[in-house]
Amino acid sequence: MLHIPALEKLVHELSRLPGIGPKTAQRLAYYVLKSKDSYPTQLSEALMRVQAEVHTCTDCFNYTDRTVCKYCEDSHRHSDILCLVEEPSDISRIESSGAFRGRYHVLHGVISPLEGITAKDLKVQELLNKIEEGIAGTRPTIKEVIFAFDADLEGDTTALYLTKVLQGKGVKLSRIAHGIPMGSDIDFIDDRTMGRALENRIEL
Template sequence: MSEGSGASGDPLRRLTQLLARLPGIGEKSALRLALAIVRSNEAYAHALAETIESAASRMQPCSICRDLAAAEVCEICRDPRRDPSVICVVAQPQDRMAFERAGVFRGRYHVLHGVLDPLAGVGPNELEIDSLLARLRTGEGAKPSPVREIIVATSPNVEGDATALYLAKLLEPLGLSVTRIASGVAVGGELEYADMTTLHRALEDRRAI
């Protein structure tokens, strides 16, 4: 049976089930979204379906920073105005988006796509750590790396702190300055929900690990 088919043959029920599989979307929210979609005009529904399909097929990890991008190299990595000497390491694309919305960072990024979480089976091999090391050793385009500081901007919780400490020990032999964002972000909180002032303070008051 294909992903788009359902045993009941009810397209509204199937749409609700698929929406409910999205993070943070419960069954009631999924039903409200499904009803809103089917009640919308046909042009909007088609545009939504085409955009979802396009995003799913076109978005890929940037060959440099591993953030999601519609091209081989993302816009930030291509931007010559960004400072290549400072890399902010974040757990997820939404964390990078939070910093960009706040406009408080003008360096480059590296996206790990997760944090260390042994209980969930997430170890170093499941994260984009090897690509970070390769980037630091060879730079971009086989040029010497210009990086002088790594800012570890994982969320201030158990998994985020463990990831920061692991990266600090791993990067120490490279002779780089490895810093951690300050505790302006609430302990146990998530970066993607932090406001501009909090993110700015967390970056400005970063400390060596």
């Protein structure tokens, strides 16, 4: 790359996006430069609009441009079942399955000691407040909390911590099953996934 400070700055900022490496960031930067007649302005306007209009839902902490998101507004959803997710983007994946009709609570991360992320950095206290308010009768009672976290060390750590915190609250705790994906060949399944599949086996 030519030593052009403005271009280098753009590449640097693009490379900070999740899943974008230096080479991809460079290709994107050159695309923006090549399309400079209109695209940079449109991109800038889109970014400014998101910054101005999108915020977190006051109840579940999903992203929305209203006071509460569409899932919290939906009166047909079950208020006694709460699904915990790491990020707002996880909600769309769960919704696409069509298998869940309860409410959501976004933690905005998972516990990760290596990155210095603790429970205090997440929406854990807000979760406890919801459950306590349900017990007190000031909001619908939550009967079950589902952990929908990744099957990795951070997800396991977060699930273990929340299990301890929520014990004695009169709430059923469950976690989405992890195992062999539909249509997969057992020959290509790694040992950990196979172990999870056996642990989460179901009776026929």
